Structure formats: structure tokens, C-alpha cells
Amino acid sequence: MTESNGSPGAGASLPDWEKRFRAPRVGLPGWAEYAPDRSLFTSNATGTFEIYAWDRSTGQQRQVTDRPNGTTGGVLSPDGEWIWWFSDTDGDEFGSWMRQPFHGGPDEPATPGLEPAYPAGLALGRDGTAVIGSSTDKGGSTVHVMRPGAAPVEIYRHEQSAGVGDLSHDATLIAIEHTEHGDAMHSAIRVVRMDGSTVAELDDTRGATEELGLSVMGFAPVDGDSRLLVGHQRRGRWEPMLWDALTGEETPLPIDLPGDLDADWYPDGSALLIEHSFRARSELWRYELADGSLTRLDTPPGTVSGALPRPDGTVEYLWSSAAKPPVIRSTAGHIVLDPPAGPDGIGQAPDSVPVEDVWVEGPGGKVHALVQKPAGEGPFPTVFDIHGGPTWHDSDAFAADPAAWVDHGFAVVRVNYRGSTGYGRAWTDALKHRVGLIELEDIAAVREWAISSGLADPRRLVLAGGSWGGYLTLLGVGTQPDSWALGLAAVPVADYVTAYHDEMEALKALDRTLLGGTPEEVPERFAASSPLTYVDQVRAPVYISAGMNDPRCPIRQIENYVRRLEERGHPHEVYRYDAGHGSLVVEERIKQLRLEIAFAERHLGRPDRPDQDRSGLPTGRG
Structure with missing residues (x-):
């Protein structure tokens, strides 16, 4: 396989699947509230995702950060003078905020006096005030207020997960999302003054017969307006409402659209931008607060992965589909931002194939799956590419990994199992106590459809995924050993008990919510949901990739699982x-996928050679 040497046009001879990774791309640019020509965006132009500053008035762009393992998540101060970015160590997510002048200059500590921690929200005021959320494994969650020239002052602390939601426009009120009630999946909202004293509390878990959560969408962008835009689940899905913390008034917003609704303020506070997600696609609407009228904005079919309204009333949004690569568009009709030039001479990423929608009857209701397949007639070797989260969902959006498998002759099936977002609150909340096993029941139902429909070759079924998808992969090859010919698990939970004790505190709280307690309190549930419990039943060869500095799926628990495979002499690679x-790092992502594809072809044969010997491999049940 030809590698790039970095010279102009060097990428021309690369296969399409590598071009999709190497093609320079940009994230949705954010801008300073009072200097809207000053923007930030992320890009992989150097081969590593870093933060870039963009002066729209001059067109000038410059790279802000330059770190071996990359940087994302920059924030501009409202006046556009400072760029804040979070500095961790090699991806461990533990560190401190730094800042740099917009037009360049040395980095400096942005929060002197605060110890390193995990970030838990940041809000910046136009008067220079900063509200910093953080958490540590032993200290719980904290919120600090830092005034210009003064040391940070702690105004909130709790052992449960919490974070900064937003700071009011006049920098007098702070919205904090918290889970003091102990349910890490359903947050409450507390609005406090700058000294930490409580103004009001909104908690839909109190006295509720159903589990309901809230989310902070943002204070009104107008002085003297204390209304907070809040996401709620009172009608079985996510939708917005207005809550005035000073008066207690709640204003429902009757928006008659199916699916989940996200919202953001237009800069003048007169309207809301509604992002409507339904059945793995999304679209944008404008909602007028004065009369409740709703107008659809013109966006192509596919997925909007982020959108922001500009001061002139237009909206910029990041759009893609499974077949078409991402692009930053404006509702004014133009492309907003071209990526900086990359070192390989590769332009736009090559197209892939569109997805097909499949609905399969499962044990908990109809399961939605997205299918991509190569040219030719099936049955195909098939990768079940399982999303992470678990509170996430696959959508009709561009993704380089499944596109690469299709290029290599594999069909790809992505399943929005119970626990996924976008299909109502009951679907997302269905995971309690039988964690992992419920998701695998839905995946199994889609697997049976894939075989019976003629799409998938039952002898060459691959279970794959990263993070929670990696966890489900290891759990699946152990609990469904006759169903899968291969397992590819990236950054997985492999030993649930050890993972719980080693992971960051916020994830411990989530695990306690999902499983109903700690490993010591409900050991049978942790055992039933842990891949390590079933490792001796695994028949399929297993490939595992793991980050040495991973705080979410720590390395020790993965080594425990690998050790058991080694003791069995089971075929595996790590x-x-x-x-x-x-x-x-783009090159690292390519390397990992190249290793996975090689592992699959080595054990299953190449898709264009279905009769290649695979002696000793499970043949499946189909």
C-alpha cells in the first residue's frame, strides 16, 4: 500500500478509504459574541486535529495549538480577545485551561490557583468573568468563579456529577446541571448567584413516577432577561421550554415535530433555532417567540451535526450524509469555510455509498438500523459497527470507518439499539440493570434479519465497535459465541468491576445509575454485564486496541481480559x-483501521475470495 511522502499531490495514489481520513476537514466555527468576525474552528490540516483562529474580516487563519496528540474544544471570550483551550496530558482528559491572545502570542494559565482536574463546563462573561466547572476522582464536582485579576472562588461542591451550564448575559446568574439526587442519566438544574446562593431549582426527578431529565440550552442573549432555555423530557422526548429562574414562570413551546428537538437562541433573542432529529436524519427550523410560528430552513437531506445563528439572521451549519463528506454551509446559500491546505495534496474526501434504512422487530420494539453495502450481489461478509455512548445514535452522516469497510467488500450494519438517543425517552432509558445484554438482544434481532434477507454471510459476521461499542463487542462474542466469526473492540470496557474502580468519577456515577449500585452492592449485576465473565466462552478471534492514557476505559481492566485470553491460548491481537x-492523530486512526481490516481478512479471507480456508472458525447459526 502506497504511503504519502508529504509532497504536493502525494496523496493522489492513495486508496479512497485513506483519502477520506487524510482529506482536510473543518469543524463548525464558533465566534465571539461581541466580535463576530473573530472565529475558532478545529481542523486536521496538519494531520492532527488542532484549533485554528480565523479573522473573517481579513480572511487570515492561523493554527493556535500544536500538540503531539492534538487539541479540540477551544472557546473564545465574548470580546474576541482571548482563546481558551484545555491542556491535558496525551489524551487523559485531566489538566488545566490555558489561554492565548486571538492574534497570537504565548499561552498562559487561564485559571491560576486551580488544581488540574477533569473539565466540567466553562462559561465566559463579557466583563472578563469566568465560571469553571471541574471534577476529580476524590474531590467530586466543583464550580469556581474567577473575576479579572482575582483568584478563583469556589461557589459549589458536591460528590455527585455536576457541571457549568451557562452564565447569564449580564453575568449575574449561573446555571448548574447536577445529579445530586444520584441519577447520573437525568440531570436537574440549579440557578445560583455569583456568590453561589441559590435562586431557583428545577428538578423533574422529584416526585416523578418516570425518570425525567433536564439540560441547559442557554440564557437569553439580552441584558435584563433572566429566561433560561431548558431541554426537558416531560412528553417522552427531548424538547425545549423557557424557564425564568427569578419568577419561576415556565413557558412550554408547542413545536409539532416528531423526534427530538434541540434549540439555541438567535443573537437578538427574538427567535430560536430548532435542530430537529428524527429517524437518523436532522433538519433546521426557526421558531418565532412572538407568535409561535415555525419556518423550515433549507438544508439538504442528511445530518446536521451542529448549527449556529449569525447576527445577520443567517445560520451556519455542519452538514453531511453517509454518501457525501462534511461541509460548512450557510442558509444564505454559500460554503462558509474551506479547510486549510493539507500536506498530502488531497482535496475533498471521496464520496461513499448511501445508507438504507431497515426496521426490525426486536424484543423491546422496532429496531432501526442503517445499512451500507458494496457493489455486487450478497451475501456479503458483514461488519456490525456498534456505536458508543450508549446514549448516542448512528445517523445518515459521513463516517470514514464504515466507508472503508465498504471499499474492502464488506457490508456494514449500524444498529440504534435500546439505549440510543433519538427514539424517545423510553428507548434511551431501557438499559437499567441488564446493561449490555439488552443492547445485544436488539443487535441479535438485526443480525437474524441480515442473514435471512440475504445481505450477510453467516460465516463471516464481524462484531465491532469503539468505547461502549467495544464493550458490546467483547460482551457479544462471549454471550453469543456462535453468532460471530470475529470481534474487533476499540477502547472497550472488558472487565466491568476493575473498569469501575479505575475510571473517572463521572463514569462511576453513570455505572451506579445503570446497574443500581456499586460492584460491592450489586455484584451479580456487574458480573452479568461484564465481558470478563464470559471470556472462556469466546470462540471468535478477537482484536483489541487500547489507549494507554484512557480515563474512560482504563488500560488495567483491558489487560485483565487479555491475560485470560492468553491463558486459554485463544487467538487474539492487542x-x-x-x-x-x-x-x-490522522495517521494513528488510519493505522488502527488498517490493522483491523488486515486482522479480518487474515481470519475470514478477503471478500472477493469467499472460499478461502477458514478452518477452526465458528460458522454461525444461519
């Missing part, structure tokens, strides 16, 4: 890399 929960 790839360890020096980063955290995944990598921001």
Missing part, C-alpha cells in the same frame, strides 16, 4: 497506543 480514549 494494539496499545500512547493516547487516551481514541486519537486525534
Whole structure:
């Protein structure tokens, strides 16, 4: 396989699947509230995802950060003078905020006096005030207020998960999302003054017969307006409402659209931008607060992965589909931002194939799956590419990994199992206590459809995924050993008990919510949901990749699982890399996928040679 040497046009001879990774791309640019020509965006132009500054008035762009393992998540101060970015160590997500002048200059500590921690929200005021959320494994969650020239002052602390939601426009009120009630999946909201004293509390878990959560969408962008835009689940899905913390008034917003609704303020506070997600696609609407009228904005079919309204009333959004690579568009009709030039001479990423929708009857209701397949007639070797989260969902959006498998002759099936977002609150909340096993029941139902429909070759079924998808992969090859010919697990939970004790505190709280307690309190549930419990039943060869600095799926628990495979003499490979929960380095991402594809072809044969010997491999049940 030809490698790039970095010279102009060097990428021309690369296969399409590598071009999709190497093609320079940009994230949705954010801008300073009072200097809207000053923007920030992320890009992989250098081969590593880093933060870039963009002066729209001059067109000038410059790279802000330059770190071996990459940087994301920059924030501009409202006046556009400062760029804040979070500095961790090789992807371990533990560190401190730094800042740099917009037009360049040395980095400096942005929060002197605060110890390193995990970030838990940041809000910046136009008067220079900063509200910093953080958490540590032993200290719980904290919120600090830092005034210009003064040391940070702690105004909130709790052992349960909490974070900064937003700071009001006049920097007098702070919205904090918290889970003091102990349910890490359903947050409450507390609005406090700058000294930490409580103004009001909104908690839909109190006295509720159903589990309901809230989310902070943002304070009104107008002085003297204390209304907070809040996401709620009172009608079985996510939708917005207005809550005035000073008066207690709640204003429902009757938006008659199916699916989940996200919202953001237009800069003048007169309207809301509604992001409507339904059946793995999304679209944008404008909602007028004065009369409740709703107008659809013109966006192509596919997925909007982020959108922001500009001061002139237009909206910029990041759009893609499974077949078409991402692009930053404006509702004014133009492309907003071209990526900086990359070193390989590769332009736009090559197209892939569109997805087909499949609905399969499962044990908990109809399961939605997205299918991509190569040219030719099936049955195909098939990769079940399982998403992470678990509170996430696959959508009709561009993704380089499944596109690469299709290029290599594999069909790809992505399942929005119970626990996924976008299909109503009951679907997302269905995981309690039988964690992992419920998701695998839905995956099994889609697997049976894939075989019976003629799509998938039952002898060459691959279970794959990263993070929670990696966890389900290891759990699946252990609990469904006759169903899968191969397992590919990236940054997985492999030993649930050890993972619980080693992971970051916020994830411990989530595990307690999902499983109903700690490993010591409900050992039978942790055992039933842990891949390590079933490791001796695994028949399929297993490939595992793991980040040495991963705080979410720590390395020790993966080594425990690998050790058991070694003791059995079971066929497996492990790839360890020096980063955290995944990598921001393009070359590293390509290397990992190349190793997975080679592992699959070595054990299953190449898709164009279905009769290649695979003696000793499970043949499946189909």
C-alpha cells in the first residue's frame, strides 16, 4: 500500500478509504459574541486535529495549538480577545485551561490557583468573568468563579456529577446541571448567584413516577432577561421550554415535530433555532417567540451535526450524509469555510455509498438500523459497527470507518439499539440493570434479519465497535459465541468491576445509575454485564486496541481480559497506543483501521475470495 511522502499531490495514489481520513476537514466555527468576525474552528490540516483562529474580516487563519496528540474544544471570550483551550496530558482528559491572545502570542494559565482536574463546563462573561466547572476522582464536582485579576472562588461542591451550564448575559446568574439526587442519566438544574446562593431549582426527578431529565440550552442573549432555555423530557422526548429562574414562570413551546428537538437562541433573542432529529436524519427550523410560528430552513437531506445563528439572521451549519463528506454551509446559500491546505495534496474526501434504512422487530420494539453495502450481489461478509455512548445514535452522516469497510467488500450494519438517543425517552432509558445484554438482544434481532434477507454471510459476521461499542463487542462474542466469526473492540470496557474502580468519577456515577449500585452492592449485576465473565466462552478471534492514557476505559481492566485470553491460548491481537480514549492523530486512526481490516481478512479471507480456508472458525447459526 502506497504511503504519502508529504509532497504536493502525494496523496493522489492513495486508496479512497485513506483519502477520506487524510482529506482536510473543518469543524463548525464558533465566534465571539461581541466580535463576530473573530472565529475558532478545529481542523486536521496538519494531520492532527488542532484549533485554528480565523479573522473573517481579513480572511487570515492561523493554527493556535500544536500538540503531539492534538487539541479540540477551544472557546473564545465574548470580546474576541482571548482563546481558551484545555491542556491535558496525551489524551487523559485531566489538566488545566490555558489561554492565548486571538492574534497570537504565548499561552498562559487561564485559571491560576486551580488544581488540574477533569473539565466540567466553562462559561465566559463579557466583563472578563469566568465560571469553571471541574471534577476529580476524590474531590467530586466543583464550580469556581474567577473575576479579572482575582483568584478563583469556589461557589459549589458536591460528590455527585455536576457541571457549568451557562452564565447569564449580564453575568449575574449561573446555571448548574447536577445529579445530586444520584441519577447520573437525568440531570436537574440549579440557578445560583455569583456568590453561589441559590435562586431557583428545577428538578423533574422529584416526585416523578418516570425518570425525567433536564439540560441547559442557554440564557437569553439580552441584558435584563433572566429566561433560561431548558431541554426537558416531560412528553417522552427531548424538547425545549423557557424557564425564568427569578419568577419561576415556565413557558412550554408547542413545536409539532416528531423526534427530538434541540434549540439555541438567535443573537437578538427574538427567535430560536430548532435542530430537529428524527429517524437518523436532522433538519433546521426557526421558531418565532412572538407568535409561535415555525419556518423550515433549507438544508439538504442528511445530518446536521451542529448549527449556529449569525447576527445577520443567517445560520451556519455542519452538514453531511453517509454518501457525501462534511461541509460548512450557510442558509444564505454559500460554503462558509474551506479547510486549510493539507500536506498530502488531497482535496475533498471521496464520496461513499448511501445508507438504507431497515426496521426490525426486536424484543423491546422496532429496531432501526442503517445499512451500507458494496457493489455486487450478497451475501456479503458483514461488519456490525456498534456505536458508543450508549446514549448516542448512528445517523445518515459521513463516517470514514464504515466507508472503508465498504471499499474492502464488506457490508456494514449500524444498529440504534435500546439505549440510543433519538427514539424517545423510553428507548434511551431501557438499559437499567441488564446493561449490555439488552443492547445485544436488539443487535441479535438485526443480525437474524441480515442473514435471512440475504445481505450477510453467516460465516463471516464481524462484531465491532469503539468505547461502549467495544464493550458490546467483547460482551457479544462471549454471550453469543456462535453468532460471530470475529470481534474487533476499540477502547472497550472488558472487565466491568476493575473498569469501575479505575475510571473517572463521572463514569462511576453513570455505572451506579445503570446497574443500581456499586460492584460491592450489586455484584451479580456487574458480573452479568461484564465481558470478563464470559471470556472462556469466546470462540471468535478477537482484536483489541487500547489507549494507554484512557480515563474512560482504563488500560488495567483491558489487560485483565487479555491475560485470560492468553491463558486459554485463544487467538487474539492487542494494539496499545500512547493516547487516551481514541486519537486525534490522522495517521494513528488510519493505522488502527488498517490493522483491523488486515486482522479480518487474515481470519475470514478477503471478500472477493469467499472460499478461502477458514478452518477452526465458528460458522454461525444461519
